[in-house]
Structure formats: structure tokens, C-alpha cells
Amino acid sequence: MVEGTKRIITDLVLVVSGTGHYQEFETGSISDLYMQHDSLPHLSLILPESIVAELLDAVRAATEKGAIHMVRYSLGLGSNEEYFEAKAIPLNASYVLLLIQNVTTHEMNKKALYQRNALLQVVIDTVPPEITAFDNQGNIMIINRAALKNGIAEGIDLENETLNLKPDGKTAYAEDELPLVRAFKGEVVHDQLVIKKRENYYPRTYLVNAVPLKDDAGHSNGVLLAERDVTDIQNVQHQLKSKIKDFDMFMYRASHDLKSPLSAMQGVIDFAIDKTTDKEFLDYLRLIKKSHAMLSTTVNDLIGLTRISQKEIVLNKIILKEFVSDIVDILRQVPQAKSLNIKALVQDGAELTADEGLLRAVLQNLICNAIIHHRPEGEDRFVLVTVISQPKSVFIEVIDNGLGMPKPVQEKVYDIFYRANLSVAGSGLGLFIVKQAIEKMGASIKLLSEVGVGTTFSITIPR
Template identity: 30%
Template structure:
């Protein structure tokens, strides 16, 4: 940018004054003044993101306005006049940007600010070259562009950043001499470079600061929302009583049944709740009204009405009414009958209130309570079984260590070490199963294309050193190009457990021990089957094999977690598993996954 030595020094002094004001006791007054200039005295922006971006946009425009006006006076004091038109244009367009920002034409203001910045930078960068450091401002402009246009207009922001880069390259290589050539000293060049670099640096820091502040505000809002959600559960417990009191006092959604004439009047709000227009349901009878009640709720409605006639107290019930679209909606129904002198009902007046959201919330709470009860039950069983399964090999290790310490026989020591190794392998497998269970519970499902045959081969390869695996024939029956769209990590856990069980519980005394792995897609679902001619599962254990820590016998080598993990993992993938088994003949596990 074309400036004199004196202008560089004055600009540096200006920035020091701003910093002094920012760090001094007038900080709040200055911030209020700047906000009123940028946003307006009585203006309020509800969105934190819009407010931060508006302030950033306005501050950059203010800086452009101040620099434009300041450089005119500074160059005039140094008898340099060639940059006047550019400075004046910068000041005027910065002022226009401020005005657009105040009237909330944010896209126009951002676009104008970016165009003005790139235009002014092109003029000075092409005239002065890289020696004065003007090119640093292109980086600042790019950062400001991305922040101002945000994620919602990211494509336009990226396009403008690329355009800014192209302008910088054009200024560097083409070097059109727009401003007159002026001879400057080395001292002038150094001071200009430092001033331009410092200005660009701190403006970039300002942009990043606003971006960080915006992220901080968003995080704070999320934490506030989380606290609010925690209070919602407590509020729902009190909402039932509040709704009861509100229904007794309201006349919204009125209906009136005249028993003598047989006519039924429905208020406009009543119709609106059920999705009807004002002119609908004009000739409805009471029997037709009862036909709108959900069949499961009709006995409760009639019983409530009968109790009301006997007790002479207002009735209240909750039921589902059929909407115009054919679905059912929960409403709170309350009313009272008008009786003649003989106690016979003349008419019935009632009202309804839409409680669909409340019912859905209660249903969600019941579901969460069921899930919590299940989780607590699983946790109790997990703690008990896990402590037992970890303690057993540890106790065995301590015993083997004690034996090894008391013997001098190398053979006995080696035997103890081999047995220790087996216990460690057992513990390692158990810890891996715990890790798989934990990851399945915590991590969200990441669906992506998976080449099934490659994944199956990877699992089989990882299990080939399992005891007895070398004596089992493993066949793969699937297309090499077969692809499932699912979570590869979870599918691998499922396959690893099923194939490992098929190897572990095989019958090696048979003539041709085998495991047959098949996968295919039938258009409606993706299927994988694991078939073996191993030990099979006794009928009395079939209904429990997917329970946590269930073992068919005390001699079982597994932890009892494997098939439970398979079932829970499939639940995450919205899949199912079916098993067919005959004791001492073999088993077939069929997995179905959604397409």
C-alpha cells in the first residue's frame, strides 16, 4: 500500500491508542460506542452468530474507513497525492458497508467488503510489489471471507477466497502500474513492510478471535440447553396436575351434545385440533362422535361419563380421537352434564386440550426408564460376572507363581509359564469382549460400503492360529464384489464372535470338520450365515445363549459375552440373528442386516 514514512508511524500510533483504550478503564464505554456505531443504538440481534458476524463486519469496515480518511490527511501532510482517489473510494465504500450492515443487508455488506478489500489491495499490491508487505492483507481478507460467509454460504465463501488468491497472483506476476511510480528509501520500505504486516496480523487475529468467541458462545448455549433438558423430566411430573387444572377452567375446543334434539355442536378449536376445517363436521351425531374415539379408549370414556352421572361431579379423562387424516391424537377431555329436575341428563358440555406432545414425552420417559432398568440390571450382572471372570485367572496366576517359586525344576517352571500364558490369553480375550461391548454402546453407527468377502477373509486370517483352527476346513460362499452398506467395525465384531465360536466349539473327532460362510443380498435385506458341523447346542440352552454371561456348562471356555455382544451390536444396526442347532451335529447362525 502506498504510504509515506510519516503515515506508517501515525498508523502505528493509532493502533497503540486503540490498544490502550482496550486495556484501560474506558473499555466498556468504548465497546458500547463501537457497538452503537456498527449495530445501532436501539437495535437488537437475537442470533449470536449474526451479532458476532455483524460486529466483525462493522469493525473491518470501520478500520477501512479510518485508514482511508487517515491516509488522505497523512499523504497530504507529506505532499503525496497519487493515492487520493483510492483512499477516498475505500472510505466511501467502507461507509456504505457500515450502512448496509446497520440495515441488516448482511450478504450485500459482506460481498461489498470483500470486493472493496480485494480491489484496493490489487491496486497497491500491483503498484508497490511484495516489498511493502501488502500481500499479507490477502491472507487476512481470505480469513475474514470464510468467517463472514459462514458454513451456510461456504461455497460462495470458498469461491471468493479462490478469487482473492487469483487477484493476488495477478498483482504479483502481471504487476500493472496503476499508481504512479515513486522512489522510496530502504528505511521507508522497511517501515511500510512492518506496518502492513502488523496491521494484517492483528486484523487476522481479530477475525480468529471473533470466530473463537462464536464457538464459545455456541458451546455455552449447548450446555444451557443440556441443563434445561434435565429439568424437563422433573417438569413433566408436575405437568399432569397443571393440565388437569387448566382443562377444568378452559372453554377451548368446546363440544355440546343436546340429548333431546340429538344435535352435536363442535367449536372451531375442537375441529382445528383434529385437523378439520371450520365448515367440517357440521351434522355430526353423538354416536358418530363416539366412533371417532379410539376403540381401546371408548370403554374408559363411557365409564367416566357414567361415574359423572352418578356422582354429579365434572368428569375428566384422556383419550385418543381420530383426526381428519385418519391417525389418532391424544386429548384431555373434560365436561359436565346439565340435568333436569329429575336428575336426567339434558345435555353434555365438554372441552378437549391437545396433549399429544405430553403423551409422547411420557412415552419417551417410560422408554428411558425401561432402558435404564435394563442397563442397571446388566451392570449388576456385569460387575458380578466380570469380577469373577477376572479374579479366577488372577488367582490361578498367583498359584502358578507360588509353585514356580518353590521348584528348581526347569520343566516344572516351563509348564507353569505355559499355563500362565494361557491364563493371560483368557484375560486378554475377556477384556477385548468388554471393550467391544463398551464401544458398541458408546459409538454411533457409521455406515459405509463394505466389501464383505475381504472383511470375512480378514476375520478368518486373524483366527487361523486359534487352537484347532488348522484342522477345520473353512469355505467362503460369496461374490468377491458383494458390498453391504453398514458399519464395518460392528460387522467385524459380529463375524469375529460367530466364527471364533464355530472354531472354539467344533468337534475335531469328526471326519471332515468344516465351517461354511455364506453371504448374499436378496434386495430386501443383506444376509450372512455361519454353518458348522461342530458340537451343536442342547435344546434346553437355546433360549438363553444370547443372554449376558450365559454359559451352557461350567466347562465352557468362553466368558458368556460373545453372543450377547453379537445381539446388542445387531440391535444397533437394526439387524436380527436366528439360530438353528442340533446337539452333536452342528449349528447355523443367520444374520440379517437392512439394505
């Protein structure tokens, strides 16, 4: 029986009669095949009775109907489970060719593949995008729960009932512009916005990715389609933009409404100071003037901020040497700049096509910030502005050898209304305005600062 066990786990080709007697197949003529049953072994010697019964049913059916019949079975051999596939191929009215193959490896691979597919299904069912994999004929191979909820589970051909619109919400995509069609042609599609308009449904906006699937040889094997519904996100973004626009308008109007009475108040304060001889009262008036100046600075900065946020980009050719020199000349008149050496080193012929208002806001605030936060005294105090023209960008630096900033301050320096030194007058909006203008220009800014050494702001503006 041990020998029989070893024998049955390998592939066998047997000639079997309807009684279950067999002999191993040998090539030759089978037209006059005749087996001496009494001298031949029976299938029950190598297989359990239940399996022999199934095989004999297949053998008889094959001889009676003249057609191939198949039986699948498994055997527990020690701690292992072996799987077999038996084909009964009719030879004549009495005998069949019984092909028994050990398909354990195939079954194990099938089981592992099923487990991997089940795991893959669990994974893709947990992700928000609607994921569908198609074969080359357009048949669905894999689909996740999100896509099933979209109606595909019922077999509804929604795409044929759907109007696929471009981001403007009016123009329909041509068929060869659709992500799925493009992917079937071999193109990788990333983040294509498609507005799907279906009858009796509100339009929904999808971010679509489509990737051609290929086998190891590089041959087309279908398409993977991922569609993410971003309608709610877009609605929130639109609402947020609307609120920001309303807030900007409120700030702009409120700042302008405050500007006129502040200007009138300035005249009254100056007049009162000129006419007052009482020293104590004069001190109070000067405190009022100082507070008024701080309020005026804040109002002016708020107006500047709202102008930047609402500003449409207007590109002009800027001659940088003249542009920077004009700004530096004006800021040299700031009271804190009187004992400072403020210099501008601009590369000859440096030009840039950019929005003048945004660039002016950046440079004015950075240079002014370097002036008012400089060391109050000491030798060789300077603020230096350098401009270098590069093939793809313009590189600007504002350098000072002032107080410098510790790391915690550097992390907050662009925050709105943040003031690191409360003893220095200011609104806390200057560097916030710089950051907003930089982002609007599509530029970048870096900060390098060390306490007691100084600060450098580096700006890169793409051409």
C-alpha cells in the first residue's frame, strides 16, 4: 500500500474497463484491445472506495455516451492534501483512457490567488475613489464598493446615459478625450476633471485617473480606472472663496472708512500740540499722537493687504536697478534709517516681467522690517539689497546685520498680527503681506537668521 500511495500521487495514464480493472497505457493499436480482468489490478487497490465509485461513474458515462467525462477529487496523504483531476476519454465501447493528473500546485496557486484577490478587494473597498478594472474587451474584472454604489452593480450602463462635461460645466468631452478611452489607447491619465451630468441627478464633479494595465511582456491587459467625487470639496472651496472675498471687501471698506477720520484726527492732534503750553497736557497729547500713528499704520497695512488679496495680476517689464533704487531712496527717509548704511547692489541690465505692485509690497516691507528691527546703536550697521539675474529666475536678497531672530520667532514670523518685539512700533502685518504677495507672484522666500549676527531674506522669482 505504501508503494501504491507513492504511485497515485504522480500523473497516471491508465486503460480502464467498466468494472474498474486497469492496466497502464502503452502505445499501440487499441482497436482490438482486450484485457484479462482476472489478472489485472482494480482501482480500489490504490484509491478509496468513494473516489473509485466516482471514477467508475465517469468511465461508464464516457463509454456509453462516447464523450469525455471529468472527475476532481482530493486525498489526504499524511499531513498534506493532494488534489487530482481525472479525465475519462472513451477508446471504444468497453474501455476508456483514464488520465489522472496531480493538480495540487495548480490548486494551491488558485487558492493563493483567490486569497490575494480577496485581500485586494478588502483594500480597494476601504478607499473612497470608485475603482474599476477592465479587461481588453471592456468587461469588468475588479470593482470596489464605491463604484458598485454608483449603479454598476445592477448592470446599468450609466456611461451611455451620462453627459461628460469639461470643467466649464458646458462643453462636452469628445469620446477620444474621455479618460477611459485615452487609457485604452495607451495613455496614462492623471487628475482629469470630469463633470458628470445624468438625467434626474445633480451634476457631480470627478477627479479621474486612468492607467493602462500591462503584463510582464508589456502587452495590453486592460485599464484601471479611479474616479473620486470632489463635488462637496469644490462646493466648500467655492463657499470659502466667497466668504474670503466678502471679508476682504469688508476689511477694505472698513479701513477706508477709518482712514478719513484718522487723517482729520492727525490735524487736530498736531494743532493741539502746537497750541498747548501745559507740559503735562503736552505729554498726554504726544502719547495720543503715538497711538494714532500705530493705528494709522495698522489701517494702512490692512488696506495694503486687502489690495493684494483682491488684486488682479498685471505684468509689466521692470528695470530692476531703477525700481530697487527708488524704493531704497524712499525708505532712507524713515527716522530709524538715519544712521544706517542702506545699499542696493543690482546686476546691470537685470530685468523682470512681474506685477510692480506685488514686488514693491515685498521689497518695501522686507527693507522696512530690516530697518525698524535693527540694532539701535553700534558701528557698521547696514541693510543690503542684492539682485542677481539668472536665466530662469531673478534672485533677490535683503540682508541686515541687526538683532537676528531666535528659532521660535522664525517659525511664527509670517503669521498675521505676530510681533516678536512689542517695544517696536508696527502692526504685525508686514511679513504676512510679504508672504501673501510672494505666493501670488508664484515666487518663493527663505529666511536665514541668527541672534546677534543678522537676518537674510532670500527671494526667487521665476521668469
